Amino acid sequence: MASLGSAPDDVSRAATVLPVGRVSALLGIPAVTLRTWESRYGIGPSARTSGLHRRYTVADVDRLRRMQELIGRGLAARDAAVLIDQDAAGRPDADGSATNTELLLSATESLRTTELDDLLQNCLDQRGAAQTWTEVVAPAFRRLEARFAGQGDCTDLELLLSRTFEATIERYVYRRGLRPSGGRPTILVHCPEERHTLPLTVLRAVLLERSQPVLTLGPETTTFAVRDFVRRVNPAAVVLWASITRPGQAELRRRVADGDHRTYTAGPGWPPHAEPFTNLSEAAATLTVRRSARLF
Incomplete structure (x- = not known):
């Protein structure tokens, strides 16, 4: 978490509690905004005086400064507060993932x-x-x-x-020239009328990074066309992706499963008994064909 850094010298870390007016002047944030952040997002004071008046600790001011920085970058106040809560929960990303997000x-x-x-x-x-x-x-x-x-x-x-x-x-x-190294491919199939095509686009790229042969069929492909394509290609595996449950999925799965390939389902559109892939790492690990190490 960022420190106070540029705070005036008279506000040291020995000063453990500050009233809202002092924090408002320190950060240049209206007191009404500070109270709004507290009531809406929980970004507020955490200490109390002996008279039970709420006061900001230095750590609280650090969080407010972080909130101010994130909003200044263009984040909505609600999203900035969520990110700050994640940081407080001990989930900062040392390699910059959180910043990139x-x-x-x-x-x-x-x-x-x-x-x-x-x-x-x-x-x-x-x-x-x-x-x-x-x-x-x-x-x-x-x-x-x-x-x-x-x-x-x-x-x-x-x-x-x-x-x-x-x-x-x-x-x-x-641009990277990612190409498969041969062998029977995996066919990635969007179920009919599927509109969420990004997951299979990502999976295809991951498999190509691993030199795995892969082909993709879009949601406009009919059940019979998928069946015929699978028979013609003779793949090692077929993955059926569905973001929501639609009529015809079970029939598609039944027709595609006929052959000596493996058939997998993926996505929240499949019931649990279909044992769908639920994340990218699981799908990529299962579909990656291990080959003997090569000497160069």
Whole structure:
């Protein structure tokens, strides 16, 4: 957590409690705003005087300064408070993942699409597809989903982030020249009418990073076309992705399962008894075909 740093000399860490007026003057934040942050987000004073008057500790002021910095970067106050709570719970990310998630949300909320694309591309270059998804992008989606549950105002932001990341991954795969090394492929299938295509785009990139052969069929592909394609390709595995339950999924699974390949389900649209993949690392580990080590 950031320290007071630039606080005036007369406010030392020996001064363990401060009234709201003093904190307001110190940070340049109106007292009414400080009280709003306390009532709405729980970012407030934690100490009490002998007369039970609430007072800000130096740690409280650190949190307020952090709140001020995050809002100054473009984060909504609610999202900034969530991030501060995560820090307090002992989940800071030493490798910069939390900071990248903040910047990602800031660029998304401010509709700075060029900055958003650059940030995603840098993360992919530095971390690869799996870590970028798990450590940076997925936490951003979780924050947006939590905000939607509370306010219902960010469907457009989720769509912007999803489409931008999907396009950036496709460029990343092309620019890196990721290619399979041969063998029977895995076929990734979007169930009919599926609109959430990002998860399989990420999984495809992760498998290609591991030199795994992989093919993808979009949601416009009919059940019979999927069946015929599977028969023609003779894959090692087929993955059926569904974000929600729709008619025809069970029939698709039944028709695709006929063959000597493995058939997997993935996504929240499948019931528990279908044993779907529930996260990227599980899917990637299961679908990665181990090969003998090569000497170069």
